[in-house]
Amino acid sequence: MRYNIVSKGDHKSNSIKENMETQMQNTEMIKDTETPEIVISVGGDGTLLEAFHKYSYRLAETAFVGVHTGHLGFYADWLPHESDKLIEEIIDGEYDVIKYPLIDITVNYNDEKNPSQHIALNEATMKTEDNTTLVADVSLRGKHFERFRGDGLCISTPSGSTAYNKALGGALIHPSLRAIQLTEIASINNRVFRTVGSPLVLPAHHYCLITPVDQRTIMTSIDHVTTKHHNVKSIEYKVAKEEIRFARFRPFPFWKRVHDSFISDGRDD
Ligand code: NAP
Numbered sequence: 127m128r129y130n131i132v133s134k135g136d137h138k139s140n141s142i143k144e145n146m147e148t149q150m151q152n153t154e155m156i157k158d159t160e161t162p163e164i165v166i167s168v169g170g171d172g173t174l175l176e177a178f179h180k181y182s183y184r185l186a187e188t189a190f191v192g193v194h195t196g197h198l199g200f201y202a203d204w205l206p207h208e209s210d211k212l213i214e215e216i217i218d219g220e221y222d223v224i225k226y227p228l229i230d231i232t233v234n235y236n237d238e239k240n241p242s243q244h245i246a247l248n249e250a251t252m253k254t255e256d257n258t259t260l261v262a263d264v265s266l267r268g269k270h271f272e273r274f275r276g277d278g279l280c281i282s283t284p285s286g287s288t289a290y291n292k293a294l295g296g297a298l299i300h301p302s303l304r305a306i307q308l309t310e311i312a313s314i315n316n317r318v319f320r321t322v323g324s325p326l327v328l329p330a331h332h333y334c335l336i337t338p339v340d341q342r343t344i345m346t347s348i349d350h351v352t353t354k355h356h357n358v359k360s361i362e363y364k365v366a367k368e369e370i371r372f373a374r375f376r377p378f379p380f381w382k383r384v385h386d387s388f389i390s391d392g393r394d395d
Pocket of ligand 1: 169170171172173175196199200201248249285286287288289290291293348349350
């Protein structure tokens, strides 16, 4: 099997990576940085986000698994002391593949420029370039829903619902649900300006179109990458056709990961 290991780059992650590569020697495993069938990310959830974007052009052929060099993560759910066991499992080649939904993002421009296409594993946000109030019309499935005023909007995947979305008061969504969630970032709500104020969960056959009213330069963040877009007409968000595939060697249910991350991992009991 063809593999690659992506490290966060710190000393601990690099030494785990080197140890794993040594274990792979003299086995059927072939290191392949271009077309790996399995990508092992060593670091944190942030490292797995980077690995995902590095291989987002071949999601149908690549499965991901993460080793967390900090505390347990949502995407990186193996601990450093388990890395030898993980490599044995990978060499055995027996694993289930579980798939999580992604967001498809299309940025449309006012000029002749072609729309730009993006994909997010956690979330996509939309803000102004200078932190002024974003004023934008929100349409759901082609129908005007509200005019938003505030810091910005965040559209997250179910697996990203535990990240920025959670800090914005969004719901935690099980990744078996093919949905996206729209949350407000500090909306202005008074007698004059009104938004729904609650996170909205959209099914896969609904899409969300956000059209800035005054601003034309928009900052988007897609997972860990922030980009400035000029002359933006609108941005469309929907559940992507592609999915991320995780190599699963043992059960680790989503709600247990939520419990262990936010309630207690047993170490403080
Ligand atoms: P970062 O600022 O270095 O790390 C953000 C934190 O979010 C890290 O602790 C990371 O875990 C954690 N994280 C990432 N994905 C997660 C997930 N799906 N569920 C729970 N926690 C998750 O940034 P980064 O490492 O480049 O990651 C970018 C992410 O940061 C964005 O996608 C966004 O979700 C998140 N973020 C959160 C806030 C907030 O909560 N107020 C604000 C901005 C951005 P690890 O330590 O395991 O890497």
